Structure formats: structure tokens, C-alpha cells
Amino acid sequence: MNVLxxxxxxxxxxxxxxxxxxxxxxxxxxxxxxxxNVDLGSLTMEDFIxxxxxxxxxxxxxxxxxxxAPLGRAxxxxxxxxxxxxxxxxxxxxxxxxxxxxxAYIRESMVDPGRYVVAGWGKKGSNDSESPMPHxxxxxxQLSPMEIDAxxxxxxxxxxxxxxxxxxxxxxxxxxxxxxxDGGDAGKVPAPAATAEEALARYACVSCHALDSRNVLVxxxxxDVGARLDKDELRQSILDPNADVAEGFPPAMPPDFASKMTVxxxxxxxxxxxxxxx
Amino acid sequence: xxxxxxxxxGGLFFRMLRLFVMLLFAGVSLPSLAxxxxxxxxTQERIxxxxxxxLQGQPPVEMVAAPAQKKAQVVExxxxxxxxxxxxxxxxxxxxxxxxxxxQMHLFFGALVLAVPLFVLMIELVGVFTGDDxxxxxxxxxxxxxxxxxxxxxxxxxxxxxxxxMLYPDFMGYMMHVFGAQVLVYALMFFFESFxxxxxxxxxxxxxxxxxxxxxLTLGLLLNASGLTIMLLANSWATFMMAPSGVNxxxxxxxxxxxxxxxxxxxPINLHRFIANIGFGGxxxxxxxxxxxxxxxxxxxxxxxxxMGYTSNFIAILAFLPLPFAGYWLMAEIYAYSQxxxxxxxxxxxxxxxxxxxxxxxxxxxxxxxxxxSGMSRTDGSERYKGLIKIIAFVLVVSFLIWxxxxxxxxxxAEISLLGGSHHHILGPLGIMPAKNIAxxxxxxxxxxxxxxxxxxxxxxxxxWAPLGNALLIGVYVAAVANIVFxxxxxxxxxxxxxxxxSSVAQVxxxxxxxxxxxxxxxxxxxxxxxxxxxxxxxxxxxxxxxFALPIAFTWLMALMGYVRSSVKTHWHxxxxxxxxxxxxxxxxxxxxxxxxxxxxxLFLLCVLFMFWVANLSGSRQAKPEPVVGGVA
Amino acid sequence: xxAQKNIGILGRLLAVVIAIAIMLVVFYGLDHLIMxxxxxxxxxxxxxxx
Numbered sequence: 039m040n041v042l043x044x045x046x047x048x049x050x051x052x053x054x055x056x057x058x059x060x061x062x063x064x065x066x067x068x069x070x071x072x073x074x075n076v077d078l079g080s081l082t083m084e085d086f087i088x089x090x091x092x093x094x095x096x097x098x099x100x101x102x103x104x105x106x107a108p109l110g111r112a113x114x115x116x117x118x119x120x121x122x123x124x125x126x127x128x129x130x131x132x133x134x135x136x137x138x139x140x141x142a143y144i145r146e147s148m149v150d151p152g153r154y155v156v157a158g159w160g161k162k163g164s165n166d167s168e169s170p171m172p173h174x175x176x177x178x179x180q181l182s183p184m185e186i187d188a189x190x191x192x193x194x195x196x197x198x199x200x201x202x203x204x205x206x207x208x209x210x211x212x213x214x215x216x217x218x219x220d221g222g223d224a225g226k227v228p229a230p231a232a233t234a235e236e237a238l239a240r241y242a243c244v245s246c247h248a249l250d251s252r253n254v255l256v257x258x259x260x261x262d263v264g265a266r267l268d269k270d271e272l273r274q275s276i277l278d279p280n281a282d283v284a285e286g287f288p289p290a291m292p293p294d295f296a297s298k299m300t301v302x303x304x305x306x307x308x309x310x311x312x313x314x315x316x
Numbered sequence: 317x318x319x320x321x322x323x324x325x326g327g328l329f330f331r332m333l334r335l336f337v338m339l340l341f342a343g344v345s346l347p348s349l350a351x352x353x354x355x356x357x358x359t360q361e362r363i364x365x366x367x368x369x370x371l372q373g374q375p376p377v378e379m380v381a382a383p384a385q386k387k388a389q390v391v392e393x394x395x396x397x398x399x400x401x402x403x404x405x406x407x408x409x410x411x412x413x414x415x416x417x418x419x420q421m422h423l424f425f426g427a428l429v430l431a432v433p434l435f436v437l438m439i440e441l442v443g444v445f446t447g448d449d450x451x452x453x454x455x456x457x458x459x460x461x462x463x464x465x466x467x468x469x470x471x472x473x474x475x476x477x478x479x480x481x482m483l484y485p486d487f488m489g490y491m492m493h494v495f496g497a498q499v500l501v502y503a504l505m506f507f508f509e510s511f512x513x514x515x516x517x518x519x520x521x522x523x524x525x526x527x528x529x530x531x532x533l534t535l536g537l538l539l540n541a542s543g544l545t546i547m548l549l550a551n552s553w554a555t556f557m558m559a560p561s562g563v564n565x566x567x568x569x570x571x572x573x574x575x576x577x578x579x580x581x582x583x584p585i586n587l588h589r590f591i592a593n594i595g596f597g598g599x600x601x602x603x604x605x606x607x608x609x610x611x612x613x614x615x616x617x618x619x620x621x622x623x624m625g626y627t628s629n630f631i632a633i634l635a636f637l638p639l640p641f642a643g644y645w646l647m648a649e650i651y652a653y654s655q656x657x658x659x660x661x662x663x664x665x666x667x668x669x670x671x672x673x674x675x676x677x678x679x680x681x682x683x684x685x686x687x688x689x690s691g692m693s694r695t696d697g698s699e700r701y702k703g704l705i706k707i708i709a710f711v712l713v714v715s716f717l718i719w720x721x722x723x724x725x726x727x728x729x730a731e732i733s734l735l736g737g738s739h740h741h742i743l744g745p746l747g748i749m750p751a752k753n754i755a756x757x758x759x760x761x762x763x764x765x766x767x768x769x770x771x772x773x774x775x776x777x778x779x780x781w782a783p784l785g786n787a788l789l790i791g792v793y794v795a796a797v798a799n800i801v802f803x804x805x806x807x808x809x810x811x812x813x814x815x816x817x818x819s820s821v822a823q824v825x826x827x828x829x830x831x832x833x834x835x836x837x838x839x840x841x842x843x844x845x846x847x848x849x850x851x852x853x854x855x856x857x858x859x860x861x862x863x864f865a866l867p868i869a870f871t872w873l874m875a876l877m878g879y880v881r882s883s884v885k886t887h888w889h890x891x892x893x894x895x896x897x898x899x900x901x902x903x904x905x906x907x908x909x910x911x912x913x914x915x916x917x918x919l920f921l922l923c924v925l926f927m928f929w930v931a932n933l934s935g936s937r938q939a940k941p942e943p944v945v946g947g948v949a
Numbered sequence: 950x951x952a953q954k955n956i957g958i959l960g961r962l963l964a965v966v967i968a969i970a971i972m973l974v975v976f977y978g979l980d981h982l983i984m985x986x987x988x989x990x991x992x993x994x995x996x997x998x999x
Contacts, residue, residue: 041610045603045864046921052679052868053917059675060910068665068903070887070896102659111659158812170655177565177892178656783956784964791968799976806995815989815997822983826976 071097076184078206080301083191086205090192093185098174100189112171113156120144121199127154141202144190148174148181234310237303241295249314256290265315272308396567396894399486404898411483412900413912418479420875420916421923422472424596425465426550427589427874430543431597432462433516435631437536444529454624456520461604461931462597466513468923470506484898487889491553494563498573502549505542512539544590551585552577558885559653560893567893580653584646585881591642595635596874599867602628604928606863619853625863626691626852632866633684633767637760637831641824650884657891661884668906669880674752676873678716681763683865685712688770690859697848698773705769711762715755750808753820757800757827765793768834775845785841789834796830799823871920875913 076089094100094116103112124140127133135153137143146153151171160166174181181189184206191203231237238244246256253259267275274281276299279291295304404411436455443451481488492499516535523532561579562571569576605625609618651658660666689705692698777785800823807819885891887901895901956964977995984991990998 041607045607045610045861048861049864049868049921050918052865053872053914053921056672056676056869056872057910057914059672060906060913063668063671063906065905065907066665066668067905068883068886070901099656099660102656111655158814172654172656178654178886178888783961787961787964788968788972790965791970791972794969795972795976798973799980803980811997815984818984818987818989821987822980825979825983829976829979 077300079303081205083201083205086188086203087192087195087201089185090188090190091196093181093189094192097185098179098181098189103171112159115193116196119197119199120193121197127156130154139202141190141194144193145186148186148189231303231306234306237299237307238310240303241299243307246291257287260311261314263314264312267311269308269312272311273304276304276307396490396563396890397486398895399897401897401899403486405483405485406899407483410900411898414479415476415483416879416912417916417919418472418476420878421919422469422476423878424871424874424916424920425469425472425923426547427593427596428600429462429465429469430547431593431595432458432465432601433513433536433539433543434594435598437533437540439627440533440536444533450620450623452524454627457624458601459517459520460934461601461928463513463517464927464930466510468927484889487894487896490567490890490894491556494556494567494569494576495553496573498549498552498577502546505546505549508542509539509546512536512542547589547593548586549577551589552579552582554881555579555581555585557888557890558650558657558881560890563893565892567890581646581649584642584649588639588642588646591635591639592874595632595639596867596870598628598631598633598635599863599870600924602632602863603867603924604628606860607928610857610860615853619851622694622853622855625860629684629687629863629866632870633688633763636680636684637764640756640760641828644820644824654891657884660886661880665903666880666883669876669909672876672906672910673873674716674719676869676876677756678719678759679865679869680873681759682712682716683862683869685709685763685766687859687862687866688766690855690862691770692773693856694852694854695774695848695850697776698769701769701773704765708762708766712759715759715762718755719752719759750804750816750820753808753823754801754804757823758797760827761793761796761800761830764831764834768838771838772842774848774850775842776848777841777845779841779843782841785837789837792830792833792837796826799826868917868921871917872913875916876909879909879913 076085100115104115106114106117121140124143128137128140128143133154135143135146135150137146137153143154150173151169155166155169157166159170161168161170172179174186175183187203187206191201194201194203231240238249243249248255248259248261250261251259252261263272277296278293279295280293299307407414436458439451439455439458443449443455512535516532516539519532519535523529523535556576556579559579559581560567560576562569562573562576564570602625605621605628609621609625612618612621647658647662650661662670685708689709692701692705779785803819803823803826807815811819883903885896886903887896888894889896980995981991992998
């Protein structure tokens with residue numbers, strides 16, 4: 039029994055020692071890429087570039103290989119001016135792609151990396167004729183065209199170059215989304231409202247506020263709200279309705295519009311209401 | 317008289333037969349006759365649904381397939397399902413944790429019971445060729461102590477299958493669809509395995525000598541053949557999940573089952589698991605021997621279990637030495653299949669796990685070496701090599717430290733947030749692979765040297781060229797070390813990545829040359845050598861703890877590397893084909909993985925204890941209670 | 950059983966040095982061979998060629 043106790047203690051202690059080693063190491067989680075809902079209605083170029091930055095460092099897994107020497111297994115894209123390099127490579131004899139400008143070159147290098155292999159970085163033994171890089175629009179990376187555009191925008195902007203990528207057009211994006219989804223829209227964020235009336239209907243403003251009279255439904259009528267409040271006050275009363283409740287009314291207005299409305303929708307509503315002066 | 321009796325008996329028989337046929341006929345025909353009497357009832361109506369209501373004169377409602385969903389399946393009948401999060405049953409505990417524990421336990425015992433018959437067969441063969449009954453008895457004992465392991469493997473395998481079908485129904489449905497009848501072949505192999513196992517084990521003493529021994533050896537071979545087939549079939553599932561083949565990019569089956577099985581990673585995994593299983597099995601039975609050695613004071617028994625422990629350790633270390641090369645091949649194939657997957661393993665978050673791997677391998681090598689050195693006290697000729705052991709120990713410890721230190725302990729929280737799944741820039745020059753490659757190759761060479769010295773310790777060479785042979789051996793070791801250091805330093809730090817990776821192959825090649833040269837030179841040099849006496853059992857008790865450290869480190873290492881192998885798929889069930897949308901589709905922190913691994917290691921330890929205990933139970937017999945004299949006081 | 954030649958301490962040293970030299974040449978060849986097999990040719994001074 040003594041032997042059993044000794045050996046068990048020894049084995050257990052050794053096991054715990056190994057466990058302890060794992061605690062000394064950085065505790066990093068490798069999250070699976072999350073589907074992000076980008077709000078195209080309020081998307082600015084800055085957001086778009088930030089999105090590209092994020093994709094490059096996370097979902098795109100680009101930094102697994104593209105990192106500074108001596109750790110990198112592919113050119114250090116982050117440290118190089120890709121726009122200038124793209125021009126050089128387009129002029130190179132070894133280039134066999136179809137791109138005519140820098141933006142097209144960068145896109146091509148992502149979806150068909152074999153078109154131009156940077157000297158020294160080809161597949162082992164292929165003498166730089168084959169690229170080891172996966173096609174980023176295919177699994178397992180599977181970036182959407184919009185995400186690829188975002189990465190291009192970031193690559194162009196990070197060295198102070200002109201961003202030539204155009205922002206994704208909400209209407210086009212909506213069409214693409216509905217074509218792709220094939221019914222069963224559950225769980226998808228609907229496209230942002232196109233007009234102020236649509237937005238007012240969507241957020242159910244009209245169920246409590248009369249828009250064309252002073253009649254009180256639940257909240258005050260809004261026909262003359264533009265005369266009572268200026269734009270900033272309007273904005274505040276929507277985003278933080280309970281800060282200043284109109285006299286005689288219960289604080290019943292939902293306080294969560296700030297997180298539901300797009301910036302564009304909010305601005306449309308404010309413009310619309312500001313015009314209502316009686 | 318006889319004739320008559322026969323005919324009488326015959327008459328009775330025929331009468332009985334006639335009665336039986338009549339009964340049978342009546343049994344079959346009566347019910348149908350009864351129905352026929354009813355007239356209106358026919359077969360069509362008997363099988364028609366009972367409750368079909370329709371207006372008089374209207375045609376019956378046609379049965380149609382359910383709409384939309386069915387239609388979509390018709391268009392693309394074979395594509396892998398893409399379940400959403402709500403398709404994964406939630407039992408309140410992490411599904412991954414459940415499957416993790418069950419799968420790992422199944423694999424531990426599976427590995428054990430595949431490996432043990434393999435080296436048991438080898439030892440049995442040695443026994444046949446040397447005519448030494450001790451080998452035969454030891455082989456039999458190895459079988460005895462692992463026999464319960466077969467049932468335990470099956471129990472965990474069954475539980476694992478149930479857990480998978482319950483917790484991951486879509487995924488398992490897809491796997492069954494892809495592999496089809498292959499899984500039935502797998503099940504069939506278990507019948508063969510059990511059959512050969514029981515005949516092999518229980519027939520050990522019945523088929524012990526002469527031609528029957530060869531029957532017995534054949535049974536052992538067939539047992540191993542069925543066991544290996546089982547492993548190969550199961551491996552194909554794991555490698556299909558990592559690198560699917562025989563299916564198109566949406567997971568529809570386009571090839572036959574052979575093309576599905578023969579993925580790019582199948583053979584590397586087969587080889588790696590095969591070798592590792594032997595090492596693992598050797599380590600586990602070594603612990604048994606060590607335990608028995610420590611528990612007894614009887615010199616004869618101590619000698620027996622010392623020898624058994626030595627053999628087990630020998631098997632474990634011998635299998636362990638080529639393992640890095642098999643691992644290298646596997647990693648190279650992973651890189652060739654998908655550079656991204658390779659880097660996820662070796663350069664991403666999972667790269668940190670290789671630090672733990674380094675600690676474990678270091679433990680194994682140090683324990684193995686320590687045991688070899690302690691074992692030298694058994695022989696009288698070991699004094700000659702005492703000095704060298706200090707050098708070996710020094711090389712081992714320094715290499716081990718190089719292997720482990722650089723990454724760890726220097727990271728603050730801010731640095732961790734910078735890390736983002738990649739190497740950190742503070743990693744000193746020792747942190748990248750070249751330094752580690754140098755260290756690991758030197759450790760392997762040092763371990764081989766220990767092994768070689770141990771083999772030499774009870775012999776004195778008598779061939780004329782022995783001094784020259786020794787000089788050549790020194791040359792091999794010195795030049796090999798120089799070459800390994802040169803390759804690592806020059807290509808690792810002064811050329812590009814491609815050459816860096818390529819040079820590690822040359823390093824491994826150098827190590828292999830040392831092992832081959834060492835074995836060849838020694839086997840030639842110690843032909844007809846003078847053998848010094850050796851004394852089994854003459855070994856300090858503390859050396860036996862090395863035999864416990866070995867299986868613990870092996871078990872932990874196996875669980876760790878299995879986890880890495882499974883995790884390189886990241887958020888995919890079947891890489892690039894079927895996404896994992898379950899709540900557990902992320903790579904957990906290293907600490908969490910460490911907890912899980914420790915949990916399975918301890919569970920395994922307990923089950924192994926049970927297995928050994930049962931094995932010893934069969935040999936013990938309770939003494940008959942003495943009849944009580946007199947009444948109760 | 951043949952008698953072992955007594956080559957003396959200097960002889961042993963010389964044998965070791967020669968053995969190291971021979972093995973260095975062997976490993977030099979091995980490096981060229983293994984790197985070449987992987988499509989990574991080396992110059993005579995072992996620097997990457999091409």
C-alpha cells in the first residue's frame with residue numbers, strides 16, 4: 039500500500055507539473071471567425087479600411103505567413119508599400135495576370151496568387167513558378183468580394199496612398215444578399231430604410247406619435263416638433279429619450295434606438311422632423 | 317430383432333414428422349384462410365393507411381414529398397450539410413468536452429491494446445529463437461495484464477460513438493454517408509480481433525511447443541493484422557476530417573471509398589500512430605513491472621520484474637527515437653496539403669503547445685536516460701563509461717533548456733494581446749525552430765549514446781580493430797554534432813525560410829546516420845565479445861520512478877498531440893468542406909486544454925490501475941476459512 | 950580471438966582526428982544530397998545556389 043501511495047503521488051505530481059506548464063503560457067483563444075453584419079448604410083471609408091485591417095489580422099489569417107523576416111513565410115505585406123510594389127510587378131516580365139492597375143493587381147494576387155510569384159517565395163522546388171498561397175475566396179478562408187475590397191482599401195491606405203476601391207453600394211449589396219439567401223431571411227439584418235418615412239415606420243414611431251397633428255397618442259404629436267426643438271435636441275430626444283421627458287408624459291419611449299438605427303436613418307429622421315414646424 | 321427395432325423407431329419418426337408438417341401447414345394456412353373468408357379484405361387494403369378521409373367520388377389525395385427542403389436536396393443530393401448552431405443538441409455540458417474525454421480514453425486504450433500484442437509477438441518470437449522460456453513467460457504476462465484493456469477500449473468506443481451520434485448528428489450523418497459500408501467492415505474486424513485475441517491468450521499454454529507454437533504465432537500475427545486494420549480504418553476517418561479526399565469542394569462524394577480513405581495525411585498518421593503506440597504500450601507495461609518490483613522483497617521476483625521493466629523501457633525508448641522523424645513527415649505532409657494548416661499548428665496559437673511538447677519529450681528523454689544509467693549498476697563493466705555519462709547528462713540538460721526557455725515567461729498581458737495568434741517579436745533567436753532543431757537532434761544523439769553505452773556495459777570487444785572502431789565512432793559523433801550545429805546556425809539564421817526548413821531534414825538525416833553507424837559498428841565490433849556478468853535486480857529503487865514518469869509523460873504527450881492534430885482543423889468538422897457551427901468551434905486556451913488533458917490522464921491512470929488489479933486478481937485465491945471452533949464469545 | 954593492436958595514445962589521437970575528418974566529408978556529401986533531393990541546390994561552400 040505504501041508503494042501504491044508513493045507511486046500514485048509521484049504520478050499525480052508529475053501530471054500536475056505538466057498542467058502547470060500550460061498555465062505559464064499565454065492563454066489565447068482562437069475564436070472561429072464570426073459573421074459580422076456590416077451596416078452598409080452608414081459605412082464610411084474609414085470603417086471600411088478598419089474592416090480590412092481587421093480581416094487582414096484575424097479572419098483572413100494573412101499574418102500566419104505575411105510577417106516580418108525572419109519569421110515570415112511570405113513577403114512582409116504589412117511592412118511594404120503594396121501600391122508602389124504593384125506598379126513594379128505589373129511592369130515585370132514575369133507577370134502573367136490580367137490586371138491593368140494596382141487595385142486589380144492586389145485583388146488578383148489574392149484570388150489567384152499564382153499569377154505573379156515574388157522571387158524567392160515560390161513553392162519549394164517550383165523555382166518561383168508556383169505560389170504556396172491559398173486562394174482567399176475559397177475555403178478555408180473564404181473571403182467575400184466585399185471583404186477582399188476592404189483588405190485592398192486597407193493595403194492602399196496604410197502607406198498613405200489614394201484608396202481607389204469604391205465603397206460597397208447598399209442597394210447592390212441588398213440585391214446580392216436577397217439573391218443569395220433564397221428565402222428564409224430569418225436572422226438576417228434587414229437593409230436600412232431608404233427614406234425618413236420608411237425609417238419612422240420601421241422603428242414604430244408612428245404608433246405612439248401622430249406625425250400630422252398635435253393629438254396625443256402615447257407620446258406628443260410631432261407636427262410642430264421642428265419648431266420646438268433644434269436638430270441637436272431632436273437627436274438627443276431620440277437617442278436618449280428619458281433624459282428630458284416632455285411634461286405630462288410617461289418615460290415610455292424605447293431607449294435603445296442608438297443601437298438599432300443606422301447613422302443614416304437617424305439623420306434622415308432628424309432632417310424630416312426638423313422640417314415639421316407646424 | 318435389431319432390424320425390427322429400427323423400423324419401429326423409423327415408423328415413429330415418420331409419424332412425428334407427418335404431425336409436425338401438418339401443424340406447420342395449418343399454422344401457415346389457417347390465418348390466411350380466415351382472412352379469405354372475410355371476402356372484402358384484400359392485401360391492398362390491409363397495408364393501406366387506416367385513416368384516409370376523402371369526399372365520395374373524389375380521387376384519393378396523392379402523397380407528395382415535403383416541399384422546399386426536399387427539393388433543395390434533390391438538386392444537390394450529396395453536399396455536406398451545413399448545420400447552424402441550433403442544430404447541435406445541448407445537454408448542458410460542453411459537447412466537445414464530452415467527446416474529448418471519451419475519444420481520448422478510447423484512443424489511449426486502443427493504442428495500448430494494439431501495441432501490446434505487437435511486441436508480445438516479437439518477444440514470443442525471440443523466445444522461440446533463443447529457446448529461453450523466460451521470454452515466453454514474459455510475453456504471456458504482458459498479454460495477461462492488458463487483457464481487460466480490450467473490453468475497456470470497446471466500452472469507450474461504444475460510448476464515444478453514442479456521444480457523437482447524439483451531440484453531432486449532422487456531422488456523423490455526413491461521415492456515415494461518406495464512408496458507407498466501410499464502417500461495417502470496421503465492425504466486422506472487431507469479431508476477428510476478439511476471436512484471435514481469446515484464442516491467442518487462452519491457447520498460450522495449450523499451443524506452447526513444436527509445431528503448435530507456430531500455430532500460436534500465426535494466431536498472434538492474425539490478431540495483430542486485425543488490430544492494425546482496425547487502426548488504419550479508424551485513422552482514415554480522422555485524416556478525412558483534416559484533409560478530405562474523394563469529395564468535391566462542397567463535400568459531395570465523387571470518389572470510391574478507397575479514394576476517400578487514401579487522403580494525403582493517411583499514411584503519415586498511420587506510421588506515426590503505429591510507432592507511437594508501441595512506445596506508449598511499452599511505457600505502460602513498464603510501470604506495471606516497476607510497481608511489482610517495488611512491491612516485493614523477494615530477490616528472484618525483483619530480478620524478474622527488473623528484467624521486465626528493462627525490456628519495457630527498451631521497447632518504449634526504441635520506438636520513441638524514430639517518432640520525431642515520423643512526426644516530421646506528418647508535419648511536412650500537412651504543410652504540403654495546406655500551408656495554412658501547417659502554420660496554424662506550428663506558427664499560430666497552437667505553436668505554444670509545442671513548448672509543452674518540448675517539456676514532455678524532455679521528461680521522456682531524461683527519464684529514459686536516467687533509467688539506462690541506473691541500470692548500468694547491474695553490470696560490472698559499466699565503470700568504463702561513467703565519465704561519458706556526465707557529458708551526456710550535460711548535453712541533455714542544456715539542449716532541453718534551449719528547447720524550452722525562450723518563448724515562455726516573458727510575456728506580459730499587453731504582449732499577449734499583441735500576439736493575436738502569431739509569434740511575438742521578442743522571441744529571441746533561440747525561440748525559432750533552428751535552435752530547437754539543433755537541441756532536439758542533440759538530445760536524440762545523446763540518448764542514443766546512452767543506449768549504446770548501456771548495451772556495451774556488459775561486454776568487452778575482442779576484435780583486433782576495436783581501437784580503430786572506437787575512433788571511428790568518436791568521429792561519427794563529433795562530426796555529426798558539428799554538422800547539426802552548422803546546419804542549424806547557418807541555414808537557420810543566415811538564409812531564407814525555404815533553406816531553413818530544408819536544412820532540418822539534413823539535420824534529421826545526420827541523426828539517422830549516427831544511429832545506423834552506431835548500430836552497425838557495435839554489432840560488428842562486439843561479435844564474439846567477452847560478456848561480463850550482469851545481475852538483474854541490482855538497481856536502486858529510485859530508478860523505478862523513471863518507469864512511472866515515462867508512461868505519465870507519454871500519456872500526457874499523446875493527449876496533447878492528439879488535441880493539436882484535431883485543432884488544426886480550426887472551425888471545421890471536415891476541413892474546407894463542413895463548417896463547425898457548434899458553440900465549441902473555437903480553439904480553447906492552453907490552460908483549458910491542459911486541464912482536459914490532465915483529466916483524461918488521471919482517468920486513464922485509474923483505469924490502468926483497475927486493469928492491472930484485475931490481472932492480478934486471477935492469480936490469487938482466497939484461503940478456505942477455518943471452521944470456527946466453539947461458539948461466538 | 951585476434952590480438953588487439955596496441956596503437957598507443959598518439960596513434961589513437963591520430964585515428965580519431967582522421968575519423969572526424971572522414972565523417973565530416975561524409976556529412977558534407979550528405980548535406981548536398983539531402984538538400985539537392987529537396988530541390989535546394991548548394992554551392993561547394995554549402996551556401997544556397999541559385
